[in-house]
Amino acid sequence: MRPLSQPGKNRQRSRYVLLVITLLTITIITLDARGVPMISSARDSSRDALAPVRGAARWVTTPFRNAWNGITGYDELREENEKLRSELGQDTANAMREQNAQEELAKLKEQLNISFLGSTQSQIARVTSGASSNFSDYTVQIDKGSELGLAVGNPVVTKGGLVGRIVRVTTKRSVVQLITDPDFSVGVTVGADQNQGVGHGTGNTRTFIVDRGIDLTDEVQTKDSVFAGGIENSIMPPDLFIPIGTVDKITPDEAARVQVLQVNYTVQFGRLDVVQVIKWVPAS
Amino acid sequence: MNAESTLVLRWSLLLVMAYLIQVGFLQDFRPLGVHPEIMLLLAICAGILGGSSRGAIVGFFAGLLNDLLLSGSLGISALCFALVGFAAGVLEDSVIRSSRLISMAIAAVGSAVGVLMYACLSQLLGAHSLSDPRLWLIITIVSVINGVLCLAALPLCRWAEGLGLNSRAY
Numbered sequence: 001m002r003p004l005s006q007p008g009k010n011r012q013r014s015r016y017v018l019l020v021i022t023l024l025t026i027t028i029i030t031l032d033a034r035g036v037p038m039i040s041s042a043r044d045s046s047r048d049a050l051a052p053v054r055g056a057a058r059w060v061t062t063p064f065r066n067a068w069n070g071i072t073g074y075d076e077l078r079e080e081n082e083k084l085r086s087e088l089g090q091d092t093a094n095a096m097r098e099q100n101a102q103e104e105l106a107k108l109k110e111q112l113n114i115s116f117l118g119s120t121q122s123q124i125a126r127v128t129s130g131a132s133s134n135f136s137d138y139t140v141q142i143d144k145g146s147e148l149g150l151a152v153g154n155p156v157v158t159k160g161g162l163v164g165r166i167v168r169v170t171t172k173r174s175v176v177q178l179i180t181d182p183d184f185s186v187g188v189t190v191g192a193d194q195n196q197g198v199g200h201g202t203g204n205t206r207t208f209i210v211d212r213g214i215d216l217t218d219e220v221q222t223k224d225s226v227f228a229g230g231i232e233n234s235i236m237p238p239d240l241f242i243p244i245g246t247v248d249k250i251t252p253d254e255a256a257r258v259q260v261l262q263v264n265y266t267v268q269f270g271r272l273d274v275v276q277v278i279k280w281v282p283a284s
Numbered sequence: 285m286n287a288e289s290t291l292v293l294r295w296s297l298l299l300v301m302a303y304l305i306q307v308g309f310l311q312d313f314r315p316l317g318v319h320p321e322i323m324l325l326l327a328i329c330a331g332i333l334g335g336s337s338r339g340a341i342v343g344f345f346a347g348l349l350n351d352l353l354l355s356g357s358l359g360i361s362a363l364c365f366a367l368v369g370f371a372a373g374v375l376e377d378s379v380i381r382s383s384r385l386i387s388m389a390i391a392a393v394g395s396a397v398g399v400l401m402y403a404c405l406s407q408l409l410g411a412h413s414l415s416d417p418r419l420w421l422i423i424t425i426v427s428v429i430n431g432v433l434c435l436a437a438l439p440l441c442r443w444a445e446g447l448g449l450n451s452r453a454y
Contacts, residue, residue, distance in 0.1 A: 014336040014370070021344045021366045028359035033409060039358065046352050057308030064309055132311060132353040134318050134422045135403065135413035139355040168355070175355050182412060203412065 044170040048145075051173060114159050114276060116242055121279040123148050125156075127272045128173070136203065138181035140164075140272060145172045153281040155228075155236055160267035161243035162186075162228045163275055165235065174277075179244065180205050180269060187234040188244060190214060190261065191224035196231055199244070199261070205269040208244055210261040211253070218259065222247050226263045237280045287446070294444040295330070295342055302326050303349050317418070318425040321395065322437070323350040325430045327365040328394040329441040331372030332387050338445070339369025360405045368398040387438060392431030399423050 031039045114122075125142040144150055146169045156163045156176045164184065168175040177184055180201040188199045188210055197213030214220060224247045229236035236242060249262035302322050310319050323346040331339020346369075347362030354361070372394045379386055400423060407414035416422070 010335070010337075014340070014373070017337040018340050018366070018370050021340050022363065025344065025347075025359045025363035025366065028362065029357050029409070032358040043352065043358050050352060053304070054307045057304040061308040068313055132307075133356065133413075134321070134399070134426065135406065135411065135416050135419075137355050137411065183410070 044168075048170045048172055114157065116240060117157070117276070117278065118240070120237065120240060123150060123277045123279060125150075125174070125275055125277055127275060138178045138184070138201070138203075139167070140176050140178065142174050142176055142275060142277070143172070144277065145170050145174050147171050149279055150174050150277055151279075151281050153235065155242065155278045155280065156275050157242055157278060158267055158272070158275050161245065161265070162236070163267055163269075163272065166277065176275075178269065179208065179265075179267075186228045186236060186244075187231040189227050189230045189241065190218075190247065191220050193219055194230065195220060197258075197261075199226070199263065206264060207248075208263040208265060210263060211256075212258060214259045214261060216252055216254075216257055216259060220247060220250055220259055220261065222250065226261070233283065235282045237278065240278070291444075291446060294446070298440060298444045299323075299326065299342070299345055299349065302346070306350075307353060315429070316421060316425055318422050320429040320433060321350075321399065321426050322430070322433060323347065323361070324365055324368065324395055324398045324426075325391060325433055325437050326441070327369035328372040328391050328398075328430070329387075329434060329437045330445075331369040331374075331394075332376045332382075332390055333438065333441050333445045333447065334373070335377065336370045336373030339371075339373040340366045341369075343367070343369030356406050356411055357409045360402060360409065364398050364401040364405065367401065368394045371397070384435065388431045388434050391434035391437075392427040395430035396423050396427040399426050 028039065032043070123144055125144040128141050128143045142156070150166060150169055152166055152169055154166045154174075156165060162179050164176045164178040164181075166174045167177040178201070179186070180203065182201050182203050185198055185200045188197055189195065190197060190210065195214055195218040197210045199208055199210035199212075202209055208226070210226065226244045226247060227241040228234075228244055229240040229242045230238060232238050243266050245263040245265040245267075247261050248264045251260045251262070252258075253260050306322050310322060313319055324343075327339055327343030327346050330342035334342070343365035344362050347365035348359070350361040350365070351358045372390050375390055375394075376382065376387075400419075403413040403416070403419060413419070
């Protein structure tokens, strides 16, 4: 059993330790918030160093995770099992392997043929992990970094449209802020008339809101397409029209003299796997 | 090797092990979409067994490792875990007779306070954690799971503290 504390000296030492640690953490938080390069690079290097460790740990624990997923996704598993059982007679293991490879190739090809990108330079990347926090942090990590020319501010897209933008880059990895983040604001063009406004995420993976810039007199209809880009001095390339979604609902805001558009995303955020990073950075 | 370096080595080993379990398995072990926070649990157990200083120091390093996992500001978890580890030590000191149940209660309450504190500090720095509609669910699940996991974590922390795996220190 832990020896009983000696009230005087021990308590004083504990308080001293707590004070030092508190001051140290406040200093770290402040330096990190102010973007001091030393802290950022230390953090990025540690993340790069820990990435393989995370990968290895995840590889080792795959059977346990699979077992857990099997328990929690029992219904889905049973459904899939029945489907597989019915296919068992037709498919050999080789054919299934080939199918997997083809699916993988199809995913990559799909990302290679993004029509709205034109000849813009881009880099294909894979989403390596979603949120690590219990709280929604609206970020994902991708497996490519500054060594391949990625930089903070690069837009990230899929064939469906805009996914987000890079907010942190290390040599081998990057963190992408998703467009679903309520703090993610972007200039948009809406409909055939190309009305310009500003929209933002709402915290969920279904709805994007455009609540600035679309006047009451502007002609906007449901099902109109909403694009990021096409605007000078925006955080998205001015010469590209990156789809965000389609207008689902239009609500006039008489007080602000604007129309508020509720937009349904065209990207399926629950199934992000392969993405494409546009090698373009905003002017400022 | 002197006692002090052995202690540092053991706690470091335990921190690394806990980190690997957290990233390798517990990130995907999400009852109701919430994963346990064993780095926070480690800080609390360190406080319970080693006193408030130990809780603060282990909490600081556990929190720093945890911050490297997250996209928020560096140091928030370190501050929260250190404060909670310290408080767990103070609380354990104020208990006349330790018991397994009391340790579990301290782990559960400490975890709840730690998560809430993290949410508050993150919100102050621009995140939306305090306004997250799942806040109370996250607090409840983390504190319940950590309260239970505390039974497994305490013997390991006893080993790290040099008290022996079978010691009756809670």
